[in-house]
Amino acid sequence: MPRIRVVTDSMSDLPAELAGELGIESIPGLVNFGGQVFRDRIDLSADEFFERLEREPRPPGTSQSPPAAFEEVYERLAAGGAKGIVSIHIAKQLSGTFNSAWTAAQAFEERLPIAVLDSGSVAMALGWAVVLAARAAAEGASLDEVAATAEGAFPRLRLWATLDTLEYLRRGGRIGAAQALLGAVLKVKPMITVQDGSVQPLERVRTRQRAVGRLVEIAQAEAPFQELAILHTRDPEGAAKLADRLAHLHPREKMVITEIGPVVATHAGPRALGLCAVLSR
Amino acid sequence: MARATPVLPANIAETTMPQRRCDGAQLRRLLEAGQTWLISHEEEVNRLNVYPVPDGDTGTNMLLTLQAALRELPPNGQGAREALGTGRVAQLAAKGALMGARGNSGVILSQLLRGLARALEGKDTFGVEEVGAIFREAFETAYKAVMQPAEGTILSVSRALAEEAERAAAEEKALARVLQRVLSAAQKALDETPSQLPVLRQAGVVDAGGQGLVVILEGARRHLRGEPLEYQPAAAAPLADVSSLEALEWGYDTQLLIRGRNLDVEGIRQKLATMGNSLLVVGDRELVKVHIHTQRPGDILNYAVGLGAIGDVVVESMDEQARRFPGSEEGRAAAAEEEAEEPGAPAGEEARLGMAIVAVVAGGGMQRLFEELGATIIVRGGQTMNPSTEELLRAVERCRSDQVILLPNNKNVIPSARQVVELASAHRVRVLPSRTLPQGIAALLAFNFQADLETNVRLMEQALERVHSGEVTTATRGARVEGLDIEKGDVLGLAEGKIVAKGEAVAEVMFPLLEHMQAGRYELLTLYAGEAASEEESQPLVGEIRRRFPGLEVEVVSGGGAHYHYVFSLE
Numbered sequence: 001m002p003r004i005r006v007v008t009d010s011m012s013d014l015p016a017e018l019a020g021e022l023g024i025e026s027i028p029g030l031v032n033f034g035g036q037v038f039r040d041r042i043d044l045s046a047d048e049f050f051e052r053l054e055r056e057p058r059p060p061g062t063s064q065s066p067p068a069a070f071e072e073v074y075e076r077l078a079a080g081g082a083k084g085i086v087s088i089h090i091a092k093q094l095s096g097t098f099n100s101a102w103t104a105a106q107a108f109e110e111r112l113p114i115a116v117l118d119s120g121s122v123a124m125a126l127g128w129a130v131v132l133a134a135r136a137a138a139e140g141a142s143l144d145e146v147a148a149t150a151e152g153a154f155p156r157l158r159l160w161a162t163l164d165t166l167e168y169l170r171r172g173g174r175i176g177a178a179q180a181l182l183g184a185v186l187k188v189k190p191m192i193t194v195q196d197g198s199v200q201p202l203e204r205v206r207t208r209q210r211a212v213g214r215l216v217e218i219a220q221a222e223a224p225f226q227e228l229a230i231l232h233t234r235d236p237e238g239a240a241k242l243a244d245r246l247a248h249l250h251p252r253e254k255m256v257i258t259e260i261g262p263v264v265a266t267h268a269g270p271r272a273l274g275l276c277a278v279l280s281r
Numbered sequence: 282m283a284r285a286t287p288v289l290p291a292n293i294a295e296t297t298m299p300q301r302r303c304d305g306a307q308l309r310r311l312l313e314a315g316q317t318w319l320i321s322h323e324e325e326v327n328r329l330n331v332y333p334v335p336d337g338d339t340g341t342n343m344l345l346t347l348q349a350a351l352r353e354l355p356p357n358g359q360g361a362r363e364a365l366g367t368g369r370v371a372q373l374a375a376k377g378a379l380m381g382a383r384g385n386s387g388v389i390l391s392q393l394l395r396g397l398a399r400a401l402e403g404k405d406t407f408g409v410e411e412v413g414a415i416f417r418e419a420f421e422t423a424y425k426a427v428m429q430p431a432e433g434t435i436l437s438v439s440r441a442l443a444e445e446a447e448r449a450a451a452e453e454k455a456l457a458r459v460l461q462r463v464l465s466a467a468q469k470a471l472d473e474t475p476s477q478l479p480v481l482r483q484a485g486v487v488d489a490g491g492q493g494l495v496v497i498l499e500g501a502r503r504h505l506r507g508e509p510l511e512y513q514p515a516a517a518a519p520l521a522d523v524s525s526l527e528a529l530e531w532g533y534d535t536q537l538l539i540r541g542r543n544l545d546v547e548g549i550r551q552k553l554a555t556m557g558n559s560l561l562v563v564g565d566r567e568l569v570k571v572h573i574h575t576q577r578p579g580d581i582l583n584y585a586v587g588l589g590a591i592g593d594v595v596v597e598s599m600d601e602q603a604r605r606f607p608g609s610e611e612g613r614a615a616a617a618e619e620e621a622e623e624p625g626a627p628a629g630e631e632a633r634l635g636m637a638i639v640a641v642v643a644g645g646g647m648q649r650l651f652e653e654l655g656a657t658i659i660v661r662g663g664q665t666m667n668p669s670t671e672e673l674l675r676a677v678e679r680c681r682s683d684q685v686i687l688l689p690n691n692k693n694v695i696p697s698a699r700q701v702v703e704l705a706s707a708h709r710v711r712v713l714p715s716r717t718l719p720q721g722i723a724a725l726l727a728f729n730f731q732a733d734l735e736t737n738v739r740l741m742e743q744a745l746e747r748v749h750s751g752e753v754t755t756a757t758r759g760a761r762v763e764g765l766d767i768e769k770g771d772v773l774g775l776a777e778g779k780i781v782a783k784g785e786a787v788a789e790v791m792f793p794l795l796e797h798m799q800a801g802r803y804e805l806l807t808l809y810a811g812e813a814a815s816e817e818e819s820q821p822l823v824g825e826i827r828r829r830f831p832g833l834e835v836e837v838v839s840g841g842g843a844h845y846h847y848v849f850s851l852e
Contacts, residue, residue, distance in 0.1 A: 180730060185650045186807070187836055188726060201730040203740075204654070206723075206852055207804040207834075 161274025299455030318500025342384030349381020396422030433477030435490030441470030511579025541589025646840025
């Protein structure tokens with residue numbers, strides 16, 4: 001294991017095998033469903049979440065992990081010989097997770113240097129910053145170098161997605177400026193982006209096919225990419241097809257396809273499809 | 282013989298001193314005579330619209346444009362008034378027309394006046410020898426302003442009259458003669474329009490815009506030759522201008538000369554005394570000058586022309602309100618009221634985006650939809666009521682951001698919208714050529730909140746090309762169009778504005794129309810139910826559409842306009 005360890009949260013939607021390969025620790029966000037609290041991706045898989053979503057009369061909510069959850073992980077890493085930790089998290093404006101991490105880090109002030117970073121993003125866009133940092137750490141980079149790698153990626157993180165509805169974002173209070181896309185008269189598929197830590201409106205389209213077409217066009221306009229991931233809820237086939245359509249922009253084998261986990265899905269809703277990228281420059 | 286045989290008006294140029302120069306007042310009177318003549322021919326020109334669905338009426342659009350031109354001139358008071366030269370008169374009229382331009386023909390008319398103003402710039406008067414160059418400039422200015430000039434339209438009529446004006450100006454000595462020849466050439470070109478445009482040939486009519494131009498010229502020619510401007514149509518329909526004249530408190534200051542033999546000055550005075558007040562009749566047995574205030578100037582002219590040849594006719598409204606010709610304009614007055622109530626542009630969203638969207642929508646459900654989708658300002662208008670350039674400009678000027686995207690949503694509104702681009706000095710305006718409301722919606726939906734103006738224009742243009750629009754409507758007039766004999770009351774199905782199906786009931790038309798548009802190839806059908814569509818009718822219709830096109834998602838939205846059963850988009 002590298003001397004500098006990288007920690008994130010489950011809202012990065014990092015595929016488990018990628019996290020495992022790079023020794024990335026992920027602290028789960030919490031989903032409140034019908035009076036029960038579930039740890040994201042641990043007590044509640046995506047399958048269970050969506051099955052429950054149809055069954056539960058009341059919509060789910062989410063909450064940040066308490067500082068104790070972070071302390072526990074930091075403690076374990078310290079005990080395992082880590083010389084420093086870079087803890088990279090979901091945007092402050094979207095979640096209190098960063099605050100919990102920050103609070104937890106204060107307890108280690110004397111014993112272990114911990115850099116707590118706000119990625120300003122979410123899902124696999126956050127995930128990519130984490131992956132880049134972890135790769136640097138694996139190559140033996142110092143704490144400052146690993147932190148600088150992540151910070152250097154933040155301005156180049158991009159997330160574009162089409163949602164089936166804005167209802168979930170609105171209900172969870174994360175809609176922000178994207179409420180401009182809300183409409184009652186005409187059914188539209190909102191397209192959003194995450195920028196500077198908040199959900200921003202991109203466009204409205206009428207059909208799923210068109211939404212996918214727009215994602216391809218956006219990718220063409222924004223390429224080249226250092227990294228590219230497809231994120232989806234409940235649509236691995238659609239995600240794979242989208243990946244195929246982007247193969248001329250980025251090596252298909254380097255692309256990561258990842259399903260949105262319960263916490264992010266609570267806000268994104270079903271049938272989301274999107275791209276998470278790190279721009280080459 | 283106590284009285285001379287009335288001299289035929291056509292010969293007047295030979296019996297009076299030929300007029301060789303034209304000053305500002307005269308130019309104004311020529312334009313006013315054109316307006317008067319157009320008022321009485323407005324409906325006649327409107328009837329030439331070849332399409333059996335409600336459309337921006339050409340006669341009305343041209344008249345509103347010309348009225349806007351003349352409103353720009355200072356009031357015709359008696360007494361002290363700065364005499365305007367021809368250059369200034371033309372400049373003001375061109376400015377007024379530019380702002381008031383409505384519809385395609387109105388825009389071309391405004392460009393003709395603009396060319397006139399260019400040719401007359403700095404000239405107090407002009408002579409007969411200059412008329413050719415003046416008409417040439419008018420034609421060329423209008424021609425350049427049209428993106429895709431077509432033969433068989435007002436433009437070919439303008440070209441013909443410019444060419445004849447050049448020949449006539451070199452050969453003739455009198456303005457009236459030149460104008461006569463110009464008018465004949467214009468009429469000839471107009472008569473040829475059906476052979477140039479198949480749609481006109483099928484309908485058996487001449488081009489409406491060309492006809493409007495000929496009517497205006499005819500009014501001017503009549504004025505020059507002292508012929509009456511009161512028009513008696515073949516059918517005994519009430520005249521638009523008569524009803525409006527009767528409503529005037531002050532009426533018209535009417536002046537004219539009567540030339541004849543053995544004129545009875547006292548008899549004329551006594552007769553005219555019954556027809557108005559402030560009467561002045563002076564002269565001798567060969568030439569009488571008449572000045573009278575009257576509600577019915579046409580009666581005066583009709584009477585005078587029976588006595589001899591009339592000339593130097595001046596008919597001026599003394600009531601400034603009269604310039605607006607209030608008759609037959611209920612709809613416009615209502616529209617003006619609505620405009621007065623329009624709120625300012627909402628601040629929040631627009632300020633954040635740094636650009637605004639102005640959309641032309643008829644109102645009702647469609648207006649709500651456009652507002653919901655983010656249109657900053659709605660200008661009322663559309664199929665039957667084309668907003669003027671000025672109305673569009675005002676809407677643009679109410680936008681807080683200096684970048685504005687304009688959605689005309691109707692092919693007849695696109696030309697006046699394009700004029701706004703150069704008129705809006707403080708705003709950068711981009712016009713998207715949306716020809717239908719579904720296209721406008723598609724463009725609005727494609728608006729990208731993160732992108733700049735030019736990128737948005739590109740995205741929105743692509744979007745409106747991608748959406749395919751159809752309409753189910755009822756024919757408001759009979760016509761033979763695109764190989765179909767259409768009777769008033771027929772239900773029509775239009776694909777991209779072209780009639781492709783007709784029948785007696787909506788369902789009878791909807792399915793052939795959807796088949797024609799290959800609806801099965803699309804993902805989503807959005808049906809905007811108009812006022813003519815009832816809920817009882819919609820439900821089974823939608824059910825049947827779903828049955829016939831199982832892959833097609835169908836969404837029904839209320840909001841189609843007054844004239845439609847359904848407007849729809851396929852995408």
